[in-house]
Amino acid sequence: MSERPTIEQYQQYIQDNDFHALKCKSCGAVIAPPKGMCYSCGGTDLEWTTVSGKGKLVSFTVIHIAAEEFQDETPYFVAIVELDEGTRITARLLGLDPTQPEKVKLGMPLKIDYETGKSGKVYIGFRPA
Amino acid sequence: MPLRETNIVSGAQTKFGKLEGLTLREIFAEAVDKATVGAGIPKEDIQAAFIGTFIPEMLVHQGHTAPLLADYAGLRGLPATRHEAACASGATALRAGIMAIESGLYDTVLVAAAEKMTSVSTNRATEALAAAADDEFESSMGLTFPGVFAIAAVAHMQEYGTTEEDMALVAVKAHRNAAKNPLAQFQKEISLEKAMTPRYIAWPLKLFDCSPISDGAAAIVLTNNERAKQYTDTPVKIVGTGQASASMNLCDRTSLTSFEASVRASRIAYDMAGLTPKDMDFAVVHDCFTIAEIIASEDIGFFKPGEGAKAVREGVTALDGSKPINPMGGLKAVGHPVGATGVKQAVVLYRELIGEAGANQVPNHNTAIMHNFGGTGATCVVNIMRRADA
Ligand SMILES: [Zn+2]
Numbered sequence: 138m139s140e141r142p143t144i145e146q147y148q149q150y151i152q153d154n155d156f157h158a159l160k161c162k163s164c165g166a167v168i169a170p171p172k173g174m175c176y177s178c179g180g181t182d183l184e185w186t187t188v189s190g191k192g193k194l195v196s197f198t199v200i201h202i203a204a205e206e207f208q209d210e211t212p213y214f215v216a217i218v219e220l221d222e223g224t225r226i227t228a229r230l231l232g233l234d235p236t237q238p239e240k241v242k243l244g245m246p247l248k249i250d251y252e253t254g255k256s257g258k259v260y261i262g263f264r265p266a
Numbered sequence: 267m268p269l270r271e272t273n274i275v276s277g278a279q280t281k282f283g284k285l286e287g288l289t290l291r292e293i294f295a296e297a298v299d300k301a302t303v304g305a306g307i308p309k310e311d312i313q314a315a316f317i318g319t320f321i322p323e324m325l326v327h328q329g330h331t332a333p334l335l336a337d338y339a340g341l342r343g344l345p346a347t348r349h350e351a352a353c354a355s356g357a358t359a360l361r362a363g364i365m366a367i368e369s370g371l372y373d374t375v376l377v378a379a380a381e382k383m384t385s386v387s388t389n390r391a392t393e394a395l396a397a398a399a400d401d402e403f404e405s406s407m408g409l410t411f412p413g414v415f416a417i418a419a420v421a422h423m424q425e426y427g428t429t430e431e432d433m434a435l436v437a438v439k440a441h442r443n444a445a446k447n448p449l450a451q452f453q454k455e456i457s458l459e460k461a462m463t464p465r466y467i468a469w470p471l472k473l474f475d476c477s478p479i480s481d482g483a484a485a486i487v488l489t490n491n492e493r494a495k496q497y498t499d500t501p502v503k504i505v506g507t508g509q510a511s512a513s514m515n516l517c518d519r520t521s522l523t524s525f526e527a528s529v530r531a532s533r534i535a536y537d538m539a540g541l542t543p544k545d546m547d548f549a550v551v552h553d554c555f556t557i558a559e560i561i562a563s564e565d566i567g568f569f570k571p572g573e574g575a576k577a578v579r580e581g582v583t584a585l586d587g588s589k590p591i592n593p594m595g596g597l598k599a600v601g602h603p604v605g606a607t608g609v610k611q612a613v614v615l616y617r618e619l620i621g622e623a624g625a626n627q628v629p630n631h632n633t634a635i636m637h638n639f640g641g642t643g644a645t646c647v648v649n650i651m652r653r654a655d656a
Contacts, residue, residue, distance in 0.1 A: 144402060148402070170402075170403040170515065170517070170518075172518075195421070195522065196417045196418075196420045196421040196424070196522050197417060197420060198412075198413045198416035198417050198419075198420060198468045198469055198470075198471075199416075199466070199468065199469035200408055200409070200410055200413050200468050201466045201467055201468060201469065202392075202410065202412070202467045202468070203408055203410055204389070204392055204393050204396055204405075204408070204410065205389045205392075205393065206408075207408035210408065212466075212469075213408060215407060215408060215409045215413055215417070216417075217417060217516060217517050217522065218517075225517040225518070226517050227403060227404050227407060227409060227515065227516060227517045228407070229407065229408075238469045238470070243420070243421075243424050254408075258406075260407050260408075261407075
């Protein structure tokens with residue numbers, strides 16, 4: 138007997154520095170961020186799973202002009218990261234210099250970490266492995 | 267099924283830019299008046315109004331806008347409905363108008379769209395625009411709109427060798443075309459050097475890679491074959507229309523160098539029209555950012571994936587090129603009052619196709635395509651139009 142995983146719980150796992158993804162019970166696909174169904178097989182029975190925390194950099198940007206809430210944190214990286222489990226998530230990029238984005242190499246191996254923003258909110262992040 | 271009945275018989279836009287002292291309803295009414303009575307079409311002939319506007323709740327503190335706008339524009343009593351799809355709001359309103367005419371439910375309808383963005387601070391406007399992205403998984407992490415397109419740019423640069431200078435050339439072209447367009451927000455050419463000024467908004471996108479915050483409205487009148495000739499000698503037929511959606515999240519996209527909703531909507535529109543990219547004389551695409559024009563030019567099939575930048579460099583997409591794109595200046599230099607843009611694009615196609623684009627007239631103007639994009643590319647509308655006598 139398992140309850141349907143919620144987005145609130147997904148966000149809470151990140152706030153607790155304990156990232157969890159969803160896993161499709163029918164085909165085993167790992168899914169993050171959450172979706173209402175599995176796009177690999179159409180299954181709707183999903184459960185929580187932990188991940189290796191390893192991935193690679195797909196693409197990124199450095200934000201200089203942000204919404205008011207984030208302006209004090211600029212410049213900061215936002216990246217698309219592909220986890221070894223196959224799913225892609227949007228995350229902060231850590232441990233690299235945002236004033237030298239040309240030095241960042243796509244495809245570089247990354248490992249999961251967390252960053253606490255000025256507001257106290259925790260962002261999921263990745264740093265060079 | 268091909269479209270058979272939809273004709274555009276008039277089209278007009280207000281000036282785009284900071285329209286000081288004018289509210290949303292006044293801007294809207296100006297476009298409606300120009301497209302109806304200004305074009306010899308009595309308002310009494312209009313049977314329904316399809317209205318596009320993105321986020322007046324946050325920008326001007328007004329919801330339930332369709333009856334309000336229709337009433338102010340002298341269309342009290344008509345069925346008036348708002349259509350919202352972020353920056354593609356205008357084109358989704360247009361599609362509703364197309365369906366209304368094709369179904370035979372109405373003979374003549376108005377499609378109009380407006381946005382008033384400059385009455386709030388830039389921060390507030392940025393926040394309003396961010397509502398078009400996924401708040402729970404992306405915006406809440408500090409990803410911005412320019413950031414979304416910057417991520418696509420980095421992927422495109424890596425995969426195809428597109429450069430910051432290629433993107434800057436799109437801005438130079440946009441300003442060159444808009445300099446001749448009296449309704450544009452920026453009527454000034456810029457040098458490549460200026461376009462390359464390293465004022466980063468979201469690296470590698472700089473200030474001149476981004477479309478501005480604007481006010482403006484646009485309107486067109488659609489009618490069936492039987493009525494078209496009573497309004498104009500040169501109706502323009504909408505021969506194909508496509509719409510598609512995609513994931514809001516960038517991280518859920520299979521490709522970052524192409525927008526799948528654009529590809530899908532284009533294919534539907536071409537198939538419906540029985541035409542191919544080769545048959546298109548020019549295009550109007552959604553250049554909210556310079557990289558968006560390069561990618562759109564590939565997604566609508568004008569160029570192979572990765573060859574959009576080369577086309578810009580070689581002048582293929584210039585006003586006098588063999589495949590002009592955004593001949594009046596695009597969103598980048600004409601302005602981008604978000605909800606109004608899709609209808610404004612239809613107005614540009616109409617004016618170019620009937621040969622009334624003045625200094626911005628493209629040489630060949632029988633058939634053209636418009637591409638209107640919503641938010642992060644989660645909505646795309648593509649329409650193909652042809653002069654009725656072509
Ligand atoms: Zn599955």
